[in-house]
Amino acid sequence: MERSFIIAGFGGQGVMVMGQLLSYTACETTEKFVTYFPSYGAEMRGGTANCYVVISDDPVGAPKVSQADYVVALNDPSMARFKDAVAPGGTIFVNSSVVTIEEDREDVHVVKVDAGTIAYELGNLKVLNLVMVGAIIGYTEVLPAENVLQTAFKKLGAKRPELNPINEAAFKRGYAIGKAAKEGK
Amino acid sequence: MSEKIFMKGCEAVAETAVRAGCRFFAGYPITPQNDVPEYFARRMPQVGGVFIQGESEVASSNMAYGAAAAGVRSMTSSSSCGISLKSEAISWMAGARLPVVVANFQRGGPGIGTIQPAQQDYTQATKASGNGGFKMLVLSPSTLQEAVDMTWQAFELADKYSNPVLLLMDGFTGTMMEPVELPEALSDEQVAAIRATKTWAATGKKGGPQHKVMCGPGLDTRISQEQMNIRDGKMYEEWKTTEVEYEDYMTEDAEVILTAYGISGRIAKSAVGILRAEGIKAGLIRPKKVYPFPDEAYEKLNFDTLKGIVCAEMAIPAQFAVDVENVVHGRTKIATALSSGGEILDRSAIVEAARALCGK
Secondary structure, three states: OOOEEEEEEEEOOOOOHHHHHHHHHHHOOOOEEEEEEEEEOOOOOOOOOEEEEEEEOOOOOOOOOOEEEEEEOOHHHHHHHHHHHEEEEEEEEEEEOOOOOOOOOOOOOOEEEEEHHHHHHHHOHHHHHHHHHHHHHHHOOOOHHHHHHHHHHHHOOOOOOOHHHHHHHHHHHHHHHHHHHHHOO | OOEEEEHHHHHHHHHHHHOOOEEEEEOOOOOOHHHHHHHHHHHHHHHOOEEEEOOOOOHHHHHHHHHHHOOOOOEEOOOOEEEEEEHHHHHHHHHHHOOOEEEEEEEEEOOOOOOOOOOOOOHHHOOOOOOOOOOOOEOOOOOOOHHHHHHHHHHHHHHHHHHOOEEEEEEHHHHHHEEEOOOOOHHHHHHHHHHOOOOOOOOOOOOOOOOOOOOOOOOOOOOOOHHHHHHHHHHHHHHHOOOOOOEEOOOOOOEEEEEEHHHHHHHHHHHHHHHHOOOEEEEEEOOOOOEOOHHHHHHOOOOOOOOOOEEEEOOOOOOHHHHHHHHHHOOOOOEEEEEOOOOOOOOOHHHHHHHHOOOO
């Protein structure tokens, strides 16, 4: 089984870290195949940053797809650009704290995560990406939650071990939202 | 083999080069391959190697040329328009028959082009990477594991033939990340032993009977220009039997063949399964070396039953497809699935072209 993700947001929202966290977890803790492709270009400050992740049981063919199984939109410009890039039956994860654009297609699911507010409540706005990763994992079960957390401790905790507890709390809050959305589907 | 490591293409190539005994790298910044010089800048001092950022592409490629003349495993890399600037020295390397590994992480073109991935340099890479009609073995990986394996192979082949070798990458395989297993590094002794086999290298007198000096191409009085061209031409001809390398996937019963190289090769390969699931018998031919071109892969096809070939590449107009047409020579229909300007070739374009050839 192959599952593709497009993750997009403002530069600085932790988009690349989200993609890399999923990718490193897949590579280092599972037998799955994985590719990660960051968009790079003459991006301006305030512009969108995005990356493509494909996690699969078989070798990955196309590391970048025009129709992804999952789109993660952290802001309005990303939502506007990528909401039609979800394959029919796919899911959009929305950072509903700031995203105002609604998806009116009936063939896709939308999981709204008030990630900005949750991160603010937890005391560090930077962990909004961990909230979103939690929601993705809770909903898709593409990787074992414990493995993702351990990888977060290993990669993010290497420089800032004091942030491990808040990263974990953020992940778990998101995970609960993702899991509930999955069950309510 | 070691454990799998999640690495960026540029860094996987640079690390493999170091492990293969590369001890000299000269480059000049250009997107999308800046991670190559950045990696070497950090890594070379750890192994007693040399990293130089030259003042230009011309300078840095000539430095790589000079280091190879001294017998050191040497490398330079750039992207598209930067490779054009390096082509002067590449031609000199071929003229002097010096082993240098050159990597091109292709971006858009012509001219300065977009910084996004492309495959617009196929013709330049395979037909004329500089003046004088020389040839290089041109290796083009589809996956990062293949990029690792081919980087190692490129150093071996460069030394084997004493000739520059081109690693034809693209901005996509350079910047994407994928798990790789790296080869074990050559020891300092092994690196020194390889250098010691190059008895022709310009190493100065060092107590020996004479100064050893490398002559530039056309300046060596011991061989005429024509003798040199005949000698090299013979080597290029031999490659057509000894160095052809390609992947042949589900072609036995195929009614339609998808063919592509590099990043497009893996995308085309994944289209085979999609078409097979629809009942269209698709197969794949993926050159791993684009020079010498694997004529035999296409010659083996059963043209009586074949409905056509789809050539997929990130180049407009098509370049790779021209080589396919030259082999096929009108024996079957040829369609193309093309993209450029930084748009990665979408699998659906290949699938649709194949369906059309099959009348579906």
